[in-house]
Amino acid sequence: MRMGIILNYWVGWLGGATFVSALIKSLEQVLPQDISLVLLDASVSKAGTISSNDMQSDSNLRLILDRLGREQLDVFCSQEEWVARSGISVVGPSFGDVSTSVPRISYIPDFQHKYYPNYFSDEEIASREVLYKRTLRQSVACVVNDNSVKDDILRFYPWFTGEVFVLPRYFAGLSDADLLKPLGRELCEDLVHPRDQYLVVCSQRWAHKRHDLVLKAFGNARHKLENLILVFTGPRDDYRNTAIEEEFWSLVHEMDLSSSIIDLGRVERLQQLSLINNAVALITASEFEGGVGAAGVEESIALGTPVICPNTKLFDALGQDGNIFRHNFAHSDTEQFATHVSKAKKMGFQDRKRPDLVSMEQSVKAAMDQMISRLGAIASHAALG
16 A cells, blocks of 8 residues: 655644654554655746745645655646556545545544634634535545544544544654754753743644633742743744734733743744753643644653643543643642642753653554554555445
C-alpha cells in the first residue's frame, strides 16, 4: 500500500502543519513506501517552487517539508494525474470535500462547533456540518486523535459504517527527533533574558485556548510569583474573531501586566522547544481539544517540563503524574495557582524526569503498525468492491 496525502487542509494553520508533519513521519516508520504529498490548485514557478498563493500557507508548507527532510512535493498536477502517476492506492488522512478514484481515509479534528457554538457564526456551523458529512461519506475509514472524537462521530453520524481509528497518544512527540537534541537556554537567549525565570504558553490565539484565563490567573497571583515572566508563542490571529489581539492587549493593560509579558508570536522550532525545556512550567487553559491537550502539552511531557492545565475531563488522561498540576481556571484561586507555580519551581531542572521515550516509541510504533495493517485491508477491500 502506498499512501498519498493532500496537504491543502493541513497548511491552513500552524497547528495543522505541525500535526501532519508528525503524522507523516510516524506513518512512514511503518509504511513500506514513502508517502506521496500534493498541494492541489497550486501554482509552480519557473524555478519549480510550488505556492498555495497564500503567504501563511506557504510558510506552513515549508515547515512541513523541512520537518520531513524534503526539498519539494512529489508531484504538481491535477488530482487525477497525481493518483495515476504516483502509484498511490489510498488517500488520507484528510478533511474536507475530497472525492478520489482510490479509497480515502479521512481525519476528523474535533466537534468544537457542537460543544462551543458561541465561537462560530451560524454560517460557519452550517458549513462545518456539510464538510463533516461529505468527509465521512467519501471515506472508507477515519482517523481521530481521541476516543471522545470517535464517540462523537458515532453519536452525531450513526450512519457512518467505516471503522474509526484512534491515534496512539504521544505519537506526535515521539516522531520528533528535535526533542532529543540539546535544548539549552542559549537557543532562546535572544527571546528571553538569560536570567529571567518564566512560564510559557505555546498555542495560537484561538478563542477556545482561553489566553484570557491564563492572563487573569497570572495577574491575580503575580504578587506571589517572585518576578516570573509570562511568555506567549504562536500566531496571534483567530479568523473567527478579528478583535482577539486587541482584546488580549486590552486585558494585559487592564491588569497592568505589560512589564511581565513577552509575546513572541511564531518562533523557530528549536527555539520553541528550548523555551518549553527551560520554562518553570507550560500553561494551558484550553477549553476544547480533539485530543489530550495539544502539541505543547505532549512536548512538555516528553521533556519533563511541568504542565499547569485545567481540572476538566479533557485533561483527565494525563493522569496523576507529578509533573501535572490541575487548576480551575474558570474560577481561578490565586493561592492554588501560586502553589502550583511554586511546586513546579521547586522541582528544579535537575529533578525533572523524562518518560522512557524508547519504550513509549516502541508502543506507539506497534499501535501504528496495527492500524496501518487494518487500514490497508479496508482500502483493498473497498478498491475491489
